[in-house]
Amino acid sequence: MIERIVDVERMEHAVALFGNFDENIKILEKEYGVTILCRGTEVKISGDEEQVDKARRAVEGLLSVLEKGEVLTDQNVRYVITMVAEGTEEKLASLAGDCICITAKGKPLRPKTLGQKRYVDAIQNNTIVLGIGPAGTGKTYLAVAMAVRAFRKGDINRIILTRPAVEAGEKLGFLPGDLQNKVDPYLRPLYDALFDMLGPDNYQKYLERGNIEVAPLAYMRGRTLDDSFIILDEAQNTTPEQMKMFLTRLGFNSKAVITGDITQIDLPDERKSGLVEASRVLKRVEDIGIVYFSEKDVVRHRLVQEIIKAYEKYYEDGKRRK
Numbered sequence: 001m002i003e004r005i006v007d008v009e010r011m012e013h014a015v016a017l018f019g020n021f022d023e024n025i026k027i028l029e030k031e032y033g034v035t036i037l038c039r040g041t042e043v044k045i046s047g048d049e050e051q052v053d054k055a056r057r058a059v060e061g062l063l064s065v066l067e068k069g070e071v072l073t074d075q076n077v078r079y080v081i082t083m084v085a086e087g088t089e090e091k092l093a094s095l096a097g098d099c100i101c102i103t104a105k106g107k108p109l110r111p112k113t114l115g116q117k118r119y120v121d122a123i124q125n126n127t128i129v130l131g132i133g134p135a136g137t138g139k140t141y142l143a144v145a146m147a148v149r150a151f152r153k154g155d156i157n158r159i160i161l162t163r164p165a166v167e168a169g170e171k172l173g174f175l176p177g178d179l180q181n182k183v184d185p186y187l188r189p190l191y192d193a194l195f196d197m198l199g200p201d202n203y204q205k206y207l208e209r210g211n212i213e214v215a216p217l218a219y220m221r222g223r224t225l226d227d228s229f230i231i232l233d234e235a236q237n238t239t240p241e242q243m244k245m246f247l248t249r250l251g252f253n254s255k256a257v258i259t260g261d262i263t264q265i266d267l268p269d270e271r272k273s274g275l276v277e278a279s280r281v282l283k284r285v286e287d288i289g290i291v292y293f294s295e296k297d298v299v300r301h302r303l304v305q306e307i308i309k310a311y312e313k314y315y316e317d318g319k320r321r322k
Contacts, residue, residue: 003046004056006063013066014038017059024062024077028055031081054084061089068095069108075299079113082296088114100142101149104199109145115297116142122289123257128250130235130279131259133293136304139259140233144193146257147229151211156229156253159206161190161214163233164242187214190233217242226251235275236260237267243274263311 008014018025018038025036032055034047045055061080062072070076083089095117099108111117116138122129123146131139147159194203194212206212217238232238232246235258243258250256260275267273282288295308 001046002049002052003044004052006043006045006056006059008041008043008063011041013063014041014043016066016072017043017062019072023074024072027074027077028058028081031055032058057089058084061092064092065095068110070110070112076112079296083114100145101152101197103196104202105196109197111142112138112299113297115291115293116299119291119293120146122291123255126289127254127287128247128256128282129258129289129291130275130282131257131291131293132262132275132279133291133297134261134263134295134304134308136298137293138297138299139293140189140231141193141196143231143233143257143259144190145197147231148194148197150229150255156227156255157211158225158228159194159212160225160228160230161187161194161212161233162217162220162230162246163187163190163235164217164237187216190214190231217246220249221245223249224251225249225254228254230254230256232256232258234260235278236262236265236273238274239267240272240274240277243278247278 008017028034029036032047032051034045034051034055036055036059037044037046043059045052045059047055058080061083062077065072065076065080080089080092083092091114095111095114099110100120101109103109111120115133119129119131119139119142123143131143133139144159144161147156150156151159191203191214198206203212207214217232228251230249235243237260238246246258247256258275258278260273262273262276262279265273265276279290283290295304295312298304298308
């Protein structure tokens with residue numbers, strides 16, 4: 001058994017590192033089979049040499065997260081553990097830097113994983129970006145955050161949010177109410193993200209002025225969208241024809257972000273997904289970025305990661321049995 005000491009520069013970081021009732025440290029102790037104690041600003045780690053080294057690297061990674069102003073959660077503790085296992089924990093420093101934007105509640109919003117950082121950089125550096133990955137990876141939320149950032153800076157004067165409604169068929173007639181009432185249930189994730197960024201009052205104000213537009217994909221046909229940041233959500237449920245129609249709406253001084261999860265395609269009759277086709281057709285086109293997320297980028301409850309991995313294994317086993 002050996003002991004290693006990690007010095008913590010600020011006492012409040014030592015307190016945050018351990019968390020309420022030492023919940024963060026308990027995760028590390030269980031993962032690595034070590035004992036971790038705090039004496040003032042010294043963190044002592046004892047146990048098997050190899051496991052102590054991994055725990056030390058995890059502690060240092062978590063401290064770097066704290067130093068950039070983040071609050072430690074179960075999710076980012078487990079993300080650091082994953083990075084230590086891959087030997088990539090030093091890349092955590094690349095997540096530091098300017099926040100994307102400030103939410104309506106004054107909270108700075110930053111990428112929480114390397115996949116999210118690649119996604120944000122791709123949106124910054126390309127005119128069109130495809131964000132493809134499982135639920136909970138922040139594809140839609142970060143796209144809305146980047147749209148709000150561009151709007152606040154004056155780079156664009158309109159945010160347009162769209163998604164295919166009712167499994168891409170967009171058969172909205174059976175729902176009660178006017179168009180807005182009909183599409184509201186399907187566009188709720190986009191509303192929620194905008195409310196977080198702008199607050200309900202500002203959202204309503206910009207909506208009435210025409211600075212924010214939320215509409216089903218069918219209503220994009222025939223339009224040219226200039227000076228806009230356009231987000232197409234749930235794009236796995238577009239047909240190839242709908243995807244081509246959407247991509248050709250792009251006007252001058254506009255950006256488009258297309259998000260979707262190709263494992264959750266709801267198109268009827270085994271129709272091909274427009275997102276799958278676009279990811280193949282556009283992969284070598286300049287000024288178009290394609291970012292793939294994995295279960296490691298999930299920022300919801302830890303069980304979401306486990307569910308995604310379980311399904312991936314199940315489908316892979318099924319393919320091998322065929």
